[in-house]
Amino acid sequence: MSDTGKEKNTQRLPAKDKLIVAIIMIGGFITVLNQTVMSPSLPTVMREFSINASVGQWLTSIFLLVNGLMVPVTAWLIGRFTTRQLFTSSMACFVVGSAVAAFSTGFPMLLTGRILQALGAGIMLPFSVVVIMFIFPKEKRGFAMGIAGIVIGLAPAFGPTLAGWIVDEFGWRYIFMGIAPLALIVLIIALFLLRNIGERSNDSLDILSLVFSTLGFGGMLFGFSEAGSSGWMSPMTLGAIAVGVLFVALFVRRELRIADPMLNLRVLGNPTFSVSVIIGSIVSASLTVAAVITPIYLQNVLHLSALHSGLMLMPGAVIMAGLSPVSGALFDRFGPRGLALTGLSILTAGNVLLCLLSDHSSVPYVLIAYSLRLGGITLVNMPVNTWGLNALPNRRIPHGNAINNTARQVAGSMGTAVLVTVMMVTAAAHANPDSPGAIVSGINAAFLGSSILTSAALILSILRVGVEK
Numbered sequence: 337m338s339d340t341g342k343e344k345n346t347q348r349l350p351a352k353d354k355l356i357v358a359i360i361m362i363g364g365f366i367t368v369l370n371q372t373v374m375s376p377s378l379p380t381v382m383r384e385f386s387i388n389a390s391v392g393q394w395l396t397s398i399f400l401l402v403n404g405l406m407v408p409v410t411a412w413l414i415g416r417f418t419t420r421q422l423f424t425s426s427m428a429c430f431v432v433g434s435a436v437a438a439f440s441t442g443f444p445m446l447l448t449g450r451i452l453q454a455l456g457a458g459i460m461l462p463f464s465v466v467v468i469m470f471i472f473p474k475e476k477r478g479f480a481m482g483i484a485g486i487v488i489g490l491a492p493a494f495g496p497t498l499a500g501w502i503v504d505e506f507g508w509r510y511i512f513m514g515i516a517p518l519a520l521i522v523l524i525i526a527l528f529l530l531r532n533i534g535e536r537s538n539d540s541l542d543i544l545s546l547v548f549s550t551l552g553f554g555g556m557l558f559g560f561s562e563a564g565s566s567g568w569m570s571p572m573t574l575g576a577i578a579v580g581v582l583f584v585a586l587f588v589r590r591e592l593r594i595a596d597p598m599l600n601l602r603v604l605g606n607p608t609f610s611v612s613v614i615i616g617s618i619v620s621a622s623l624t625v626a627a628v629i630t631p632i633y634l635q636n637v638l639h640l641s642a643l644h645s646g647l648m649l650m651p652g653a654v655i656m657a658g659l660s661p662v663s664g665a666l667f668d669r670f671g672p673r674g675l676a677l678t679g680l681s682i683l684t685a686g687n688v689l690l691c692l693l694s695d696h697s698s699v700p701y702v703l704i705a706y707s708l709r710l711g712g713i714t715l716v717n718m719p720v721n722t723w724g725l726n727a728l729p730n731r732r733i734p735h736g737n738a739i740n741n742t743a744r745q746v747a748g749s750m751g752t753a754v755l756v757t758v759m760m761v762t763a764a765a766h767a768n769p770d771s772p773g774a775i776v777s778g779i780n781a782a783f784l785g786s787s788i789l790t791s792a793a794l795i796l797s798i799l800r801v802g803v804e805k
Contacts (some may be wrong), residue, residue, distance in 0.1 A: 353471045353718060359530055363522045364464045364487045367457035367625045371399060372495030385443040397561055398447060399454040400538055404557045404745040406458025408549040411734040412598050412687060414466050415460065415537040420530050423464060427523040430456030431516055438512035462741050469733045470533050473724050475668055481543020485718045486657045538660055545598035548587035555580025563753040600735040603728055611735055612724025613743050618793040619717055620744035622786045623753025630706055635777050637695055637772045648703055652710035659714040662720060672723040672746035673802025679715030680794040687787035691780050695772040718776055755782040775797055
């Protein structure tokens with residue numbers, strides 16, 4: 337049942353462990369793909385169910401929100417349940433959600449299907465990382481995490497393009513009709529071939545911690561999401577963020593006081609891990625805001641269609657997927673320092689190039705700058721994450737990974753809200769805020785803010801990454 341020794345891991349790696357990684361990565365790809373598949377189908381869904389855009393956007397927002405809420409509890413789930421139990425349960429939940437969405441007779445039913453999908457997907461990605469960390473010895477974890485990075489890079493990027501084609505050719509329901517059987521096949525394979533790894537604990541779930549984390553992180557993620565659409569002074573925004581901050585504070589206080597916390601925050605006392613969390617959060621914020629702002633420029637300034645703007649972002653995703661295992665292998669051989677410094681330098685350079693956009697910039701210029709950013713992110717993201725988790729004992733890795741993912745979710749949401757606000761305020765200062773010149777001015781200001789963030793991460797990397805004795 338339990339394979340914890342380094343020797344045993346190395347011996348079993350060529351066959352059974354590679355099979356586990358393959359099953360989990362395929363499952364992860366299918367579930368992560370669903371973060372972005374609804375975007376191209378929203379207009380069609382809105383017409384069919386007679387809803388407006390503010391209601392329809394919840395089909396995407398609720399998926400991301402539930403994902404974020406599931407992350408803090410994954411550390412407890414991974415310790416409490418076996419590999420097979422957790423993987424098959426999350427995939428089963430995802431399959432049911434996909435089927436419910438496919439045969440929805442109304443918007444509430446479709447939203448329910450998305451929530452069920454998100455419950456399964458919210459477990460899958462952090463679970464996948466922890467399994468990889470358990471299977472591979474430290475000297476091979478970089479390459480393994482690089483392979484996992486392919487899922488993170490390609491799946492969300494392919495989602496809109498693939499979904500757009502399916503919607504145009506067959507209709508939005510076929511998105512879920514295609515996903516459900518694929519996920520079911522993975523589930524059946526896992527039932528027969530997936531074996532258990534790691535050690536289990538019998539810790540009970542602290543219900544108060546679960547309530548505090550749900551209200552805290554849920555409130556913050558919802559508030560930042562509302563800030564991007566309703567503004568920072570909206571009562572809904574301010575109320576949600578205030579509730580979130582209060583309950584996050586209560587959550588932190590409780591986790592540090594009880595003997596068996598749901599999420600062991602004491603791992604942040606490890607300086608290597610804490611530095612990796614800070615850098616990863618900044619990178620996540622930079623990645624997320626560019627994914628929101630760049631399509632605005634392509635569609636509203638260069639007047640590309642939604643499909644063409646989606647295709648414009650694909651080369652960067654392909655670069656990210658191709659570089660991910662390379663960066664992992666380089667990490668295993670040379671460590672994190674060179675990769676972190678190079679990656680953050682490239683990322684900052686890409687941000688600076690996007691600070692210089694005009695209303696007549698060429699499509700190749702935008703493509704190169706955006707792809708450059710994603711290449712830089714790939715060089716720093718997984719290596720720094722692996723470096724931080726490697727500093728923890730195996731029994732603390734689920735908690736470290738959950739903290740890392742939670743921080744990235746919050747940073748991505750907050751960074752997007754703040755920098756989109758910067759963009760809107762800058763554009764609003766012009767006589768005609770909707771003119772291409774005003775939009776470009778706002779986008780330049782947002783990427784300037786992102787450049788400042790990534791420059792701070794670069795300075796932190798120079799001072800701290802890979803310099804431990």
